[in-house]
Amino acid sequence: MTFTTTISGWGNYPKHEAQLLTPSSCVSIQAEIRQEKTLIARGMGRSYGDSSNAPIVLQTTYCDHFIELDYKTGQLTAEAGITLREILKVIVPRGWFLPVTPGTSYVTLGGAIASDVHGKNHHIAGTFGRHVKSMSIVLGTGEVVKASPVDNEDLFRATCGGMGLTGVIISATIQLIPIRSSLIKQKTIKANCIKAAYEAFEENSSSTYSVAWIDCLAKGKSLGRSVLTFGEHAESGGLELGMRDPISVPFYTPSALLNSVAMKTFNGAYWNKEKHNKTQMVPLMPYFYPLDAIGSWNKLYGKSGFLQYQFVIPKADGVTNMRILLAEIAKNGERSFLAVLKQFGKANDNFLSFPTEGYTLALDFKLTSSTIKTLHRLDDLVVGMGGRVYLTKDAVMQEATFKSTYPKWEAFESVREKYGAIGKFSSAQSKRLGLA
Amino acid sequence: MRKILIIGGTSAIAEHCARIWAARGDELYLVARNEERVQTIAADLKIRGAAQVTTYCTNLNDMDRHGELLDAADIAMSGIDIVLIAHGTLSNQKSCEQSVEETLAEIQTNALSTISLLTLIANRFEAKKEGTICVISSVAGDRGRASNYVYGSSKAMVTAFTSGLRQRLHKSNVAVVTIKPGFVDTPMTTEFKKGLLWVKPNAVAMKIIHAIDKQKNEVYVPTFWCAVMMLIRAIPAGLFKRLKL
Numbered sequence: 001m002t003f004t005t006t007i008s009g010w011g012n013y014p015k016h017e018a019q020l021l022t023p024s025s026c027v028s029i030q031a032e033i034r035q036e037k038t039l040i041a042r043g044m045g046r047s048y049g050d051s052s053n054a055p056i057v058l059q060t061t062y063c064d065h066f067i068e069l070d071y072k073t074g075q076l077t078a079e080a081g082i083t084l085r086e087i088l089k090v091i092v093p094r095g096w097f098l099p100v101t102p103g104t105s106y107v108t109l110g111g112a113i114a115s116d117v118h119g120k121n122h123h124i125a126g127t128f129g130r131h132v133k134s135m136s137i138v139l140g141t142g143e144v145v146k147a148s149p150v151d152n153e154d155l156f157r158a159t160c161g162g163m164g165l166t167g168v169i170i171s172a173t174i175q176l177i178p179i180r181s182s183l184i185k186q187k188t189i190k191a192n193c194i195k196a197a198y199e200a201f202e203e204n205s206s207s208t209y210s211v212a213w214i215d216c217l218a219k220g221k222s223l224g225r226s227v228l229t230f231g232e233h234a235e236s237g238g239l240e241l242g243m244r245d246p247i248s249v250p251f252y253t254p255s256a257l258l259n260s261v262a263m264k265t266f267n268g269a270y271w272n273k274e275k276h277n278k279t280q281m282v283p284l285m286p287y288f289y290p291l292d293a294i295g296s297w298n299k300l301y302g303k304s305g306f307l308q309y310q311f312v313i314p315k316a317d318g319v320t321n322m323r324i325l326l327a328e329i330a331k332n333g334e335r336s337f338l339a340v341l342k343q344f345g346k347a348n349d350n351f352l353s354f355p356t357e358g359y360t361l362a363l364d365f366k367l368t369s370s371t372i373k374t375l376h377r378l379d380d381l382v383v384g385m386g387g388r389v390y391l392t393k394d395a396v397m398q399e400a401t402f403k404s405t406y407p408k409w410e411a412f413e414s415v416r417e418k419y420g421a422i423g424k425f426s427s428a429q430s431k432r433l434g435l436a
Numbered sequence: 437m438r439k440i441l442i443i444g445g446t447s448a449i450a451e452h453c454a455r456i457w458a459a460r461g462d463e464l465y466l467v468a469r470n471e472e473r474v475q476t477i478a479a480d481l482k483i484r485g486a487a488q489v490t491t492y493c494t495n496l497n498d499m500d501r502h503g504e505l506l507d508a509a510d511i512a513m514s515g516i517d518i519v520l521i522a523h524g525t526l527s528n529q530k531s532c533e534q535s536v537e538e539t540l541a542e543i544q545t546n547a548l549s550t551i552s553l554l555t556l557i558a559n560r561f562e563a564k565k566e567g568t569i570c571v572i573s574s575v576a577g578d579r580g581r582a583s584n585y586v587y588g589s590s591k592a593m594v595t596a597f598t599s600g601l602r603q604r605l606h607k608s609n610v611a612v613v614t615i616k617p618g619f620v621d622t623p624m625t626t627e628f629k630k631g632l633l634w635v636k637p638n639a640v641a642m643k644i645i646h647a648i649d650k651q652k653n654e655v656y657v658p659t660f661w662c663a664v665m666m667l668i669r670a671i672p673a674g675l676f677k678r679l680k681l
Contacts, residue, residue, distance in 0.1 A: 003627070003628075003629045005629065005630065020626075022623060022626050024448075024473070024623045025472070025473055025476070027472070062448070062623055065477065065479070065480035066479065066480045066483035066484065067476075067479060067480075068479075068483075069483045089459070090483060090484055090485070
């Protein structure tokens with residue numbers, strides 16, 4: 001007996017009908033892959049767009065076990081369906097932390113690899129994939145193979161950032177980093193325009209963690225005013241995680257609540273609240289995962305959902321180009337409640353990994369009749385500046401944009417062909433982007 | 437540190453209970469049918485903090501071995517403080533209707549094997565005058581319905597049996613906790629379309645642990661099922677037989 005259910009990414013747009021498979025072991029994942037025609041793996045469904053949507057979806061929820069954890073070396077092996085949150089509960093009290101973490105702990109290990117996620121330390125630590133020692137992947141044939149920077153290196157490079165299109169990751173070994181405290185020593189700097197923000201990033205580029213909240217509604221001289229935070233793991237203060245269960249948004253709120261007045265008020269208040277050049281100790285959970293405190297915050301955007309948009313543009317002409325993009329965003333009347341600016345370090349060799357050296361901006365837009373058009377216009381500008389858009393957030397990019405900004409897509413396809421992925425693993429996104 | 441015997445250790449609800457106990461540093465003894473899966477779970481629970489995890493593979497319908505398995509758990513942990521009985525299958529009502537053999541097999545798995553275990557455990561706990569027995573029954577046991585009365589009547593037996601056992605063991609300082617979950621999103625219920633009434637196994641597990649900690653008697657999970665089942669039980673049989681539930 002099979003049934004379908006409506007699924008979507010975290011942005012609640014677009015929605016698809018899907019048959020959900022929920023295997024409870026590696027053996028049953030293999031059995032499903034041998035049987036089923038074409039599917040895509042899905043973890044927590046936290047990618048924003050349609051990258052884990054497909055008519056048949058293999059959810060790894062029940063394959064979420066720790067396999068091995070060596071407290072001496074900090075090597076962790078676990079099944080792909082485990083969430084970073086579950087990992088943190090175990091490792092932080094023992095003095096270890098994730099080498100790279102995205103802004104939510106509600107993602108799976110497999111998802112973090114498939115998106116090759118980055119964190120506030122990208123300029124120093126690179127992407128998540130850099131810290132993956134090896135992984136086991138079920139190929140389209142149902143066979144399990146090991147991939148690492150040494151074994152099946154091409155498969156490894158294609159799978160890190162490969163959006164689940166090479167096979168189903170069933171387990172992985174990662175290298176954790178030691179910490180002495182669960183506190184973060186945080187320095188806050190206010191930059192009153194985009195140029196000042198860039199300068200502050202450059203001056204503090206030796207900080208382990210850096211990120212900026214940027215006020216997308218500020219105009220004129222204040223265009224791009226930002227609150228930057230720089231962080232280091234503290235040396236003392238205990239290893240308590242202090243993890244709390246989130247307060248949940250129980251239902252979809254009318255999206256009209258997130259209107260321009262509310263956003264202006266929030267952004268203005270946030271700007272005024274923060275103090276320049278302040279140093280303080282903050283707990284790890286709210287520092288890395290501020291939005292995890294509110295369950296289903298995506299429902300605040302209403303039933304029609306929202307689009308998250310994240311691009312990166314090179315350092316050269318960065319200030320001028322970022323000004324052009326910010327002005328374009330403001331001009332179209334699109335409002336982003338939260339916008340995050342971050343410096344990226346060098347790109348890696350993975351075929352579809354997003355980060356390239358430069359600056360990245362992430363915004364969310366309530367879905368309205370004009371949003372998709374605006375994003376396509378922004379895409380054109382970003383392409384012209386030599387930048388590109390993050391596949392994990394994407395729901396609307398056009399095939400030509402993808403193929404011109406991810407030039408290794410053909411090599412990616414050959415690896416997929418070599419390992420029997422073509423015709424077996426496919427998502428709504430991969431179809432839209434013209435991947436086989 | 438408490439010593440906990442979990443019967444049906446690979447069930448999603450039991451596994452999530454075990455994770456909470458593991459994080460508290462308790463000692464666990466898992467009984468299950470599938471050797472490979474129970475080994476995976478045991479390794480996971482150790483990393484999550486369990487003081488010790490031992491596994492025992494058996495088919496629980498092999499009731500002659502129940503005494504042996506209890507002895508083994510008792511020896512491995514040198515005593516048992518809590519028993520969680522969580523094994524079971526979700527019967528296919530339609531095919532049961534066509535087969536006496538299948539119907540009896542379902543009742544065997546979901547009711548009789550539990551009764552056998554409860555009888556043995558009750559006597560051991562009664563003798564030492566302490567212990568907690570927690571059994572996962574179901575809201576389905578509160579009233580038989582056309583759509584799943586084979587499963588439902590098995591659970592009804594478990595509910596009635598534990599009710600009596602609770603009275604008997606009360607004076608011996610032994611708690612009997614009956615859990616009645618509603619719809620839980622687990623591998624057992626993959627083939628059901630999920631709606632608003634469905635809950636995740638970790639949420640159910642938190643309620644179960646709370647019920648055991650507080651030595652509750654009968655607990656509906658989530659709580660609203662208590663009201664729903666009260667209404668369903670109140671419908672006169674003459675009307676009930678005409679309803680599609």
